[in-house]
Structure formats: structure tokens, C-alpha cells
Amino acid sequence: MGKKKNRYAKYGYLFCLPFTIAFILFMLYPILYTLIIGFTDLKGLGMTNFKILEDPFANFKTILTNPSFIKALKNTVGIWIANFIPQICLALLLAAWFTDKRSKIKGQGFFKVLFYMPNIITAATIAILFKAMFDYPMSPANDLVMSLGLSDTPIQFLINKTVTRAIVAFIQFWMWYGYTMIVVISGILGISPEIFEAAEVDGANRVQTFFLVTIPNIRTILLFTLVTSLIGGLNMFDIPKLFMLGGPDNATLTTSVFIYNQAFSGSYMYNRAAAASMIMFTIICILSAIMFFLMRDKDEEKLRKQIREQEKAYRREQNALKKAGKEGA
Numbered sequence: 001m002g003k004k005k006n007r008y009a010k011y012g013y014l015f016c017l018p019f020t021i022a023f024i025l026f027m028l029y030p031i032l033y034t035l036i037i038g039f040t041d042l043k044g045l046g047m048t049n050f051k052i053l054e055d056p057f058a059n060f061k062t063i064l065t066n067p068s069f070i071k072a073l074k075n076t077v078g079i080w081i082a083n084f085i086p087q088i089c090l091a092l093l094l095a096a097w098f099t100d101k102r103s104k105i106k107g108q109g110f111f112k113v114l115f116y117m118p119n120i121i122t123a124a125t126i127a128i129l130f131k132a133m134f135d136y137p138m139s140p141a142n143d144l145v146m147s148l149g150l151s152d153t154p155i156q157f158l159i160n161k162t163v164t165r166a167i168v169a170f171i172q173f174w175m176w177y178g179y180t181m182i183v184v185i186s187g188i189l190g191i192s193p194e195i196f197e198a199a200e201v202d203g204a205n206r207v208q209t210f211f212l213v214t215i216p217n218i219r220t221i222l223l224f225t226l227v228t229s230l231i232g233g234l235n236m237f238d239i240p241k242l243f244m245l246g247g248p249d250n251a252t253l254t255t256s257v258f259i260y261n262q263a264f265s266g267s268y269m270y271n272r273a274a275a276a277s278m279i280m281f282t283i284i285c286i287l288s289a290i291m292f293f294l295m296r297d298k299d300e301e302k303l304r305k306q307i308r309e310q311e312k313a314y315r316r317e318q319n320a321l322k323k324a325g326k327e328g329a
Contacts, residue, residue: 038274045268059275069276071250072258073283075165079240079254080233082169083176088225091180096210098181099188101196112185116178123175127242130171134158161251164244168252171239176232180225187221188214223295227288234284255280 038059042050053059063069094115098108105111118126134141137154145151157163195217199209215222237256240246246253246261255276263273 034274034277037271038278040271042270042274043268043272050271059271060279063272063276063279068250068253069255069258072253072255075250075252076234076236076254076256079165079169079172079236079252080230082166083172084226084229084233087173087177087180087229088222090177091184091225092215094177094181095184095188096206096214098185099214100206102206112178112182115181118175119179121175123238124242126171126175127239130167131158131243134163134167158244159248161248164248164251168240168243171243172233172236175239176229180229183225184218184221187218191217219295219297223291226291226295230287230291231284234280234287 037050039052039056040050041053055061097103098105098112133139134157136142136156136158139154139157141157142154145155146153157167191214195213196209199213204212235256236254237260240252240254241257241260244252246257259273259276259280261267262269262276
């Protein structure tokens with residue numbers, strides 16, 4: 001039987017081989033290469049020779065003191081917060097609506113597809129669409145403002161920093177709330193129906209059931225959503241780049257656009273781009289660890305501590321009995 005198992009096991013390794021090779025070539029190698037060149041003087045198109053700097057952290061210091069990077073980091077965090085809060089609120093509301101058996105909503109599949117649709121539209125298409133919507137002097141937004149009598153002349157929406165940030169945040173919200181809703185719905189459907197039935201028998205209304213039963217039971221799903229949204233939000237690139245190229249006056253410049261500009265927009269400062277990438281990687285890891293710590297299941301942690309303490313007490317009792325036995329002998 002052992003030989004047969006070993007014979008069959010090799011097929012598992014063979015099936016894993018294509019992914020492993022692709023991961024090493026296209027993920028692991030670039031990550032390690034980026035990590036290395038962050039400590040070097042590599043810059044310039046076509047340059048292949050580079051060396052470790054006398055001060056290996058010089059590139060990291062330069063990036064951390066760069067005003068454009070600081071501004072890009074603030075923009076990125078601000079835009080992510082502005083789109084994630086309404087995104088998770090609307091996703092939770094829609095998920096509660098769709099999974100409530102007492103509502104008996106017809107055509108749920110159609111609505112789910114409709115809400116998820118923006119997520120499958122390409123970023124280039126969405127960027128062109130919203131730029132046309134708020135363009136100057138002719139655009140649907142200007143037509144609406146003028147028809148309502150709010151302004152006699154066309155408004156240049158896209159030269160206002162606050163407006164452009166708000167539009168980028170709205171685009172991110174509009175693109176991703178459907179995906180978040182689907183993830184939350186899958187988490188709610190994984191909860192045992194008996195829990196909801198018990199809550200209903202106890203007289204809990206829909207709001208109480210949602211906040212006291214549903215939310216605590218999808219803590220893991222909410223953590224997953226928060227961490228993945230954080231990673232995606234801090235790596236925001238396509239919409240800010242395609243919509244306004246980081247403008248006006250760097251109002252929509254994000255860290256990913258900053259890294260792209262450092263590496264490929266004329267300067268070819270590969271070493272500084274790599275250093276900025278590793279700084280963002282570190283920030284994301286730290287923030288993710290904080291979220292894991294804050295959203296941990298405290299009851300489960302207490303239970304584990306109690307189990308460990310009981311195990312230690314049992315071992316002490318066993319050791320004491322052994323010593324007593326030896327002394328009696």
C-alpha cells in the first residue's frame with residue numbers, strides 16, 4: 001500500500017509543477033530582484049551593471065524624504081478610506097437584504113449580476129467614461145448643472161483637487177462594492193440556518209439578527225475583505241493613472257503611480273522605484289498585521305489559553321505523581 005501511495009503522489013507534484021515554475025519565474029524572482037536593486041545604484045535604460053551602495057539604505061532615505069512620495073501616500077490612504085467605508089457599508093446592506101429569507105426578494109440573480117457588472121469592465125473604459133462625463137466645456141455633468149440653474153457657465157470639474165479625488169474614490173467604490181457584496185453573501189450563507197432560526201424564535205427582529213448574529217459570525221470574511229481591500233487600495237494604479245495621470249497638481253497621484261513614474265517616465269530610477277515598492281510592501285504588512293490583531297477572536301483566544309493552562313496543570317500533576325511514586329519506592 002505504501003508503494004502505491006508513493007506512486008500516486010508523484011502525479012500531485014507533476015500537477016503542481018507548472019504553477020511552481022510560473023510562480024518562481026514571474027513572482028518570486030521579480031520580488032527578490034526588486035529587493036536587491038533597492039540597495040544598488042541601478043538606473044538608466046539598458047543599464048545592466050550595478051553595485052551595492054556605500055550606504056545601502058540611501059535609496060530608502062531618499063524616498064521617505066521625497067515630498068512627492070509623502071503626498072502620494074497621503075492621497076492613496078485618503079482615497080482608499082473614502083471608497084472603502086461606503087463600499088463595505090453598502091455591501092453589508094445588500095448582503096443582508098439578499099440573504100434575509102423573510103424578505104423573499106424576486107430576481108436576486110439579476111440584481112447580483114447587475115451590481116457585480118462594474119467589476120468586470122476594464123479600467124481604461126471606466127476612466128474614459130468618467131473623463132467624458134466630467135469634461136469641459138461639454139459633458140453630461142455640465143449639462144445637468146446648467147439645466148438645474150446651478151451655474152450659468154460650464155464648470156471645469158477636473159481642475160479641482162477635491163473633486164478629482166472624490167471622483168477617483170467614487171470610481172473605486174463603484175467598481176468594487178459588487179465584489180465585496182458577493183464575498184459577504186458567501187460568508188453569510190456559510191452560517192448555520194439553525195442560528196437564525198433560534199434568533200427568530202427568541203423574538204429578534206431583522207436589525208438585531210444582523211448586528212448580533214450575522215456580523216459576529218462573518219468576522220473572518222470581514223477581515224479577509226478588509227485586508228484584501230487594503231492591499232488593493234494601497235496598490236491603486238490603473239484608475240488614477242488612466243483618468244487624470246495623477247493630476248491636477250498631483251492630487252490623484254498614488255504610490256503605485258509614483259513608483260511607475262520613477263521607473264519608466266523619463267528618469268528610469270529603478271533603484272528608487274524598487275525602494276519605494278519595498279517601503280509600500282512593509283507598510284502593507286504592518287497594517288495587515290495590526291488588522292489581524294485587532295479583529296482576532298478574543299473568545300477563542302481565551303479558550304486556547306484555558307486549554308493550555310489545563311494542559312500545564314495536568315502535566316504538573318503527572319510529574320508530582322511520578323515523583324511521589326519514586327519516593328514511595
